Amino acid sequence: MPSAEWAAPVAEGPIDATVVLPGSKSLTNRYLVLAALGRDVSRLRRPLRSRDTRLMVGALQALGVDITEVDGTDWLITPGDLTGPASIDCGLAGNVMRFVPPLAGLALGEVHFDGDAHARRRPMAPILTALRAVGVSVEDTGSPALPFTIAGRGAVPGGTVTIDASTSSQFVSGLLLSAARYERGITVRHAGQQVPSLPHIEMTVEALRDAGVDVDDSQSLTWRVEPSEVNALDVTVEPDLSNAAQFLAAAVVTGGRVHVPGWPVRTTQAGDALRDILDEMGATVHLDRAGLTVSGSGRPSGIDVDLHDASELTPVVAALCALADGPSLIRGVAHIRGHETDRLAALRTELTGLGAGVEELSDGLRITPRPLHGGTFHTYADHRMVMAGALVGLVTPGVVVEDPDTVGKTMPDFVQLWSAMVAGERPAPA
Incomplete structure (x- = not known):
């Protein structure tokens, strides 16, 4: 049974934040x-x-x-x-x-x-x-x-x-x-x-x-x-780039700016695809040795995107698309029906429930933005659904996210980090 409900905080103006992410x-x-x-x-x-x-x-x-x-x-x-x-x-x-x-x-x-x-x-x-x-x-x-x-x-x-x-x-x-x-x-x-x-x-x-x-x-x-010995490791774990999606998207939908320090210049993480996705949606994206900075206009552009290689980004990208200035198509993600939940069905149900136009396809979603309203955003014990609901609630008053604790699967401090970002606080590094 869901453990709680969380009234997603609404941004009163453009987000301006530095978000330190935990490891991948x-x-x-x-x-x-x-x-x-x-x-x-x-x-x-x-x-x-x-x-x-x-x-x-x-x-x-x-x-x-x-x-x-x-x-x-x-x-x-x-x-x-x-x-x-x-x-x-x-x-x-x-x-x-x-x-x-x-x-x-x-x-x-x-x-x-x-x-x-x-x-x-x-x-x-x-x-x-x-x-x-x-x-x-x-x-x-x-x-x-x-x-x-x-x-x-x-x-x-x-x-x-x-x-x-x-x-x-x-x-x-x-x-x-x-x-x-x-x-x-x-x-x-x-x-x-x-x-x-x-x-x-x-x-x-x-x-x-x-x-x-x-x-x-x-x-x-x-x-x-090949069969061999395995050497001992001494490694520093990179920040989890997929967990940056909703924070960077917050800059896009509020016309603000979010900086993520430590973003690697070279990485095998699929979440690095965010740089190209957000750029295509009209954001300004800048990567240097200090990290990644994303700035937005407040109204993302619609997108036609194949997320086959970065499918964990689908929930947050779908939420962005519901807030865009035109229709979007997300393709190549039929396999996410077998993730923590059937993510395609869940996203269609929850975004439609808040007023968006969402058509579920065999391998993705077609999303037509419409005026959104408050309501309960069910999360199906899926951490990525919590993140998607929080993003919609950032600019849609009255969104209540079910079972926020399920985000502990990958980011136990998410609610605190998100709330601090919205409030303009500077939380201690994770």
Whole structure:
């Protein structure tokens, strides 16, 4: 049941703020898995602390990995023998349910996986089928989804697998992250429709290379990881660029200015697509060594955009489109029906409920701006829906966002940061 309702604060004028973002969830969880396989102690500097990353920490600790906090900001990860029996709570975290089972195959003992009710409806068949193909014993309830059990044997033969990763790039990333410790490594080939969020696979490949793992991605839609040791890491986690979307959009819809320090000049994060998207919607976008600054006119332009590679931006971009000066088309995101909720159906329902014209398409949304009014913005236990509702409420009095606590999945301090931004306060760095 939703825990609360939040009256989204309305901006009284142009937003002028500096917003310091917490670390990237995607990078934090990839580094954690690699550190668990490392040959020595790793240090993650400024990792994200959220429900999803704490679920990953809990999963690794259940398998025998020691993870401790140091200096109040960092995590030290000491690898050890991976053992069962263990029970893994995946929550609603796709990273946990898809990255940890390949690791659990290397454990000695049974490892049971389950999660939130909606997690049992998220796609899992490609990775479970692939694990069986490389020699991992998987016991399920007759449906290729949570709950299931990995009967770890302490080693995984590895080999070549062909999977359909068209519903989630996490299937590929999950297999690659643990493959250096497989006896023959792994070769993953994709066969099916277009793989979503390819930048996330590029992120995985770069993280593996940071840990000294040999990865060959020279052939299209084929990835080869050679068996090898995994080096310890000492890395600072980049800010989570996808979590910047609603803050930067606030500048656009209020005719204000928002600065995000520490925005990387080069990154594999899909959220970097915000720079081009906001530019196309009429914002002024400036990136330098100090970070990213976005200024807006108060009325974004309509857009025709393919978000296939940055689909996590869809809820906030859809909210922006509902506030634009003309119709918009968001394409290439059919796969987000299998995310925390069916995001296309949820966005159509909630934006329509506030007065927007929204047509749900097979792979996206057609949005026609109309005068908006207040009302309850339901969030379906989906953190991105909270962010979208907050943005609409910034310029639409009377919007009440349901269950704001669900944003703890990736950004526990979101409500405080958002409220401080609207109030013109300067919160302490995250």
